[in-house]
Amino acid sequence: MSATLGALVPSGSIGGAIEFIFEPQSSNVTGGKEVGGLSQVVELMLNQLELTVLALALALVVALPLGLYLGHRGVGETLAVGLGNVGRAVPELALIALMASVIGVGLLNVTIALAVLGIPPILTNAFVGIHQVDHAPVDAARGMGMTEAEILFKVEMPLAVPTLMAGVRGATIAIVATATIAPLAGVLTLGDFVINRNVYGESGLLAGGILVALLALALEFALAGIQRLLTSRGLRLSAA
Amino acid sequence: MASAATLALPLAKVGEVGESFFHERTSETLPCQAHESHLFCFDWAKENIDSFGTPTLQHLELVAFSVVIGFAVAFALALLAHRRLWLQTPLLATTGVIYTVPSIAFFFLLLPVTGLGRDTVIIALSAYTLQIIYRNATTGLANVPSAAKDAARGMGMSERQILWRVELPLAVPEIVAGLRIATVSTVALATLAVFIDGGGLGAKIYGRGNLTFPTSIVIAGGLAMAIAFAFDLILLGAQRYVTPWRRTAEA
Numbered sequence: 001m002s003a004t005l006g007a008l009v010p011s012g013s014i015g016g017a018i019e020f021i022f023e024p025q026s027s028n029v030t031g032g033k034e035v036g037g038l039s040q041v042v043e044l045m046l047n048q049l050e051l052t053v054l055a056l057a058l059a060l061v062v063a064l065p066l067g068l069y070l071g072h073r074g075v076g077e078t079l080a081v082g083l084g085n086v087g088r089a090v091p092e093l094a095l096i097a098l099m100a101s102v103i104g105v106g107l108l109n110v111t112i113a114l115a116v117l118g119i120p121p122i123l124t125n126a127f128v129g130i131h132q133v134d135h136a137p138v139d140a141a142r143g144m145g146m147t148e149a150e151i152l153f154k155v156e157m158p159l160a161v162p163t164l165m166a167g168v169r170g171a172t173i174a175i176v177a178t179a180t181i182a183p184l185a186g187v188l189t190l191g192d193f194v195i196n197r198n199v200y201g202e203s204g205l206l207a208g209g210i211l212v213a214l215l216a217l218a219l220e221f222a223l224a225g226i227q228r229l230l231t232s233r234g235l236r237l238s239a240a
Numbered sequence: 241m242a243s244a245a246t247l248a249l250p251l252a253k254v255g256e257v258g259e260s261f262f263h264e265r266t267s268e269t270l271p272c273q274a275h276e277s278h279l280f281c282f283d284w285a286k287e288n289i290d291s292f293g294t295p296t297l298q299h300l301e302l303v304a305f306s307v308v309i310g311f312a313v314a315f316a317l318a319l320l321a322h323r324r325l326w327l328q329t330p331l332l333a334t335t336g337v338i339y340t341v342p343s344i345a346f347f348f349l350l351l352p353v354t355g356l357g358r359d360t361v362i363i364a365l366s367a368y369t370l371q372i373i374y375r376n377a378t379t380g381l382a383n384v385p386s387a388a389k390d391a392a393r394g395m396g397m398s399e400r401q402i403l404w405r406v407e408l409p410l411a412v413p414e415i416v417a418g419l420r421i422a423t424v425s426t427v428a429l430a431t432l433a434v435f436i437d438g439g440g441l442g443a444k445i446y447g448r449g450n451l452t453f454p455t456s457i458v459i460a461g462g463l464a465m466a467i468a469f470a471f472d473l474i475l476l477g478a479q480r481y482v483t484p485w486r487r488t489a490e491a
């Protein structure tokens with residue numbers, strides 16, 4: 001069955017990649033051992049998802065409180081915005097490679113390297129989002145006797161949700177995309193199909209591309225849904 | 241011939257030189273290249289700095305082509321959407337999806353169409369810059385104060401004159417801001433071109449199917465960041481040059 005399908009579609013095309021995703025293929029380097037197929041795809045995709053969630057959580061823990069605090073106080077603009085600009089210029093590949101070759105391979109190192117990528121967008125957007133909240137509702141809240149913490153969590157954060165979430169979404173896409181090159185540092189993700197081209201062949205390469213793209217789109221849709229849930233009803237109505 | 245003779249010389253004299261000639265190498269006497277964990281090896285850097293020339297040029301080429309193509313397409317689309325407002329939502333959604341697909345995945349998705357090499361990298365990277373530049377250009381055009389447009393209309397300017405002489409100049413800061421973000425990220429992303437034989441500085445980071453040793457990674461990564469900041473400064477300078485009225489406002 002797979003032989004006839006393989007004859008119909010030229011190697012390296014979409015057809016071959018889809019076949020690779022659903023059915024294990026024999027590889028010429030692994031000594032007849034079969035590679036690909038749904039079970040390996042699911043395993044690697046879950047690995048990539050796990051790595052992404054871990055790194056995102058670490059980035060959020062570091063960047064969000066700092067960004068919120070600085071934005072609320074209106075201090076440290078150079079740090080928050082400057083770090084965002086510098087972070088954008090750091091090449092992911094160099095960061096992962098350096099972490100792997102200096103500190104060593106493994107889940108913890110890759111998680112830290114990926115979190116470093118996620119911190120700048122979250123920090124910058126948290127700062128900008130909170131900082132640019134209209135002064136009138138903040139003054140009103142202060143006049144009503146709200147504490148600074150209440151102002152931050154009940155007034156400024158709800159109003160800054162679109163900007164905050166834009167940062168989180170940007171960080172997520174950057175992390176999940178870069179998790180593709182994690183196999184270089186010893187954590188197997190979907191990128192294994194892509195990086196070990198000699199094992200998985202052209203179909204694996206293309207299949208890896210398709211799967212990473214689908215995973216990123218799925219995460220983006222999930223986060224867009226979360227953003228809708230976090231946006232207060234009043235804001236949703238005024239936006240519509 | 242002469243080198244063979246000098247090579248043979250120490251071997252012939254082994255007995256005379258004795259133990260002092262053959263001393264065991266400890267980790268202190270090894271050249272720094274031999275230490276896997278050394279973060280930076282100056283000797284290696286001095287000897288091999290030449291080999292970074294071609295990858296740097298390739299990298300500059302990848303970024304320049306991608307940003308120029310991405311800018312041309314995004315700018316045309318933004319002008320189109322500015323004229324035909326109903327196009328704005330579908331265009332933003334489409335460019336948004338393109339942006340969400342990670343560029344590394346984009347490389348591999350394009351492989352069946354464009355094959356391995358530089359073209360694929362440039363297409364994927366221009367698609368990536370498209371969204372950022374397009375979004376900023378439309379925001380910039382939308383943020384032009386209607387008072388300025390009304391005044392221009394009252395002075396008898398045609399729609400085309402208003403666009404080129406009022407709206408676009410006022411939108412320059414936002415457009416350049418988008419261009420700067422796009423360019424800086426593209427410089428970093430272009431290191432991934434090595435995975436589809438696209439050349440660039442990534443080749444000095446991930447060389448011969450292996451992570452090369454740290455010095456090479458530090459130099460290549462540093463060069464990439466230097467390129468990013470250089471482009472950023474150039475664009476900032478260009479913006480100040482084409483918006484002289486903002487300079488006087490700041491001063």
